[in-house]
Amino acid sequence: MDVDRLDVYEGDTVELDKVLLIADNDTVTIGSPVVDGAMVTATCQGDKRAEKIIVFHYKSKTRHHKKSGHHQTYTKLLINDILKPGSTVEKTAKKPARRKKEVTEGVTEDGA
Secondary structure (H helix, E strand, C coil), X not given: CEXXXXXXXXCCEEEECCCCEEEECCEEEECCCCCCCCEEEEEEEEEEECCCEEXXXXXXXXXXXXXXXXXXXXXXXXXEEEECCCCCCCXXXXXXXXCCXXXXXXXXXXXX
16 A cells, blocks of 8 residues: 655554544444544555656747656555454564674773
C-alpha cells in the first residue's frame, strides 16, 4: 500500500489509529468519523517516487511558456495486522540494536 510520505525508516513498524471502516466477511463496522479503538499495524518498506508529471503553461500570441515537472514521494507500507476495537496488540520481540565498541583515548592494548 502506498501512502503520502511518512517520516519513518525502512523496516520500522507504524501504527495507524485513524481507521474509517473495518470489513470482516459479513461484518462491517463504519466509524463516525473513525472507529474508536481500531488500529492498523504496518511495516515500512521504504520510500519511492511516482512518475514525473509535466506541467506546461502557455499563453498564445505573447510568446510566454513555462515548463516544469513534479515527482510525488510515497512511502510503501506492508500491512501486518488490522485490530478491531477491544482486541490487544501482540508485541513482537525486537532484535537488540548493535552496540558500537567504545573507544578510549590514550590506552593501548598492552596497557602502557
